[in-house]
Amino acid sequence: MTDKGTDKGKKPRGLGKRAWLTTHAVRRLARFLAFIKVVDITVVNRGAVPKKGPVIVACNHISYTDPVFLWGALRRRAIAIGMAELWTMPVVGRLVKLLGHIPVVRGDALSGADAVERATAVVSRGGVLIIFPEGKIVGRGETAPYRPGAARIALATGAPIVPAGIVGSNDVMPLKRDRPGKKTFYRDRKVVLVFGHPIQPEPGMTEDDLIDLVRLRISELTA
Template structure:
């Protein structure tokens, strides 16, 4: 209910103030489970995507955001799931939480880079998104964000008014021919294909290495 109220009240205001450019919104299925896989430039990304998507989107978020009064309300309103930083066991618990959202017919947002880019490049995707796509066998909609790093730059306390662009690409489906989630090669293949599609939408320079690990979303 809180998420619905937030969308009804905040979304029109945000569109009026920030005037986002939204392309390919029709690519996001209105019903049924779907993964939205996006590049990650700013803390604000997990608010921008749900505000312009045609349906509610759930993201994982650092549990620390829920410890701060200033950010707790926002992340709760956007159906974010809190996750503590930790080891492989915590990472798998994050994936299981994402799978639960999808099994319930929801839309789940993921940043395959694992944490936001601090230099604007698109980093190599971690294979958690590949595991999730192969395990759930649901469509993956690639998303390319540009300009969000100008709204909430790293270290900035308050958001700025800047125009952003959100591009939703055509859904990708990964059938049995891609392999199983337990196969490392299959997870890598799926993840790389998703990252290629994100790069086409965002226009970012590609980095051949992983970004610094973090849990702004699913760790792979």
């Protein structure tokens, strides 16, 4: 699965000028919405994300709103790996293409490998990558294994992983089976997003070692 402008050897679309302009415009809107408290979100330790250089931001995933909150909280341009279904949606699909995000077909090994390759190219060029290691939204009372993609990219590039923990987004937009009523969006709920200290890959670390450490740090942030 390869979009025009993201072929091997070329600069990833998300690092191009059009993506930068789109990011700037959308972030201004996001900050305005945050200012007028469309959703009450508190961001803690945003400075843990380096101001420059390659970095992977790995976060737990409990709601469809998580990518919006996480992407909007960053002060750098960032590219996320997201489910391919988003690219087929009329408005959202156009936006994720402009921003240069990376689609992945869930359950498709070839698509997953392609997404990791493209994400590695982003990080190798000094970009910020957003990834949800669980690979899906995890409902209340559920758990999901952490997939090794974030660790694989970090070990290949030497980039640090900044763990992030989000709490309360599943109250703002719960999964259908978890909704307390008929509404799909509850703007009066509070969301807290906490960034942890960067985890630097060390010599001799395996993918399992690193992703286990990421899982531990995220669980501490959401406790």
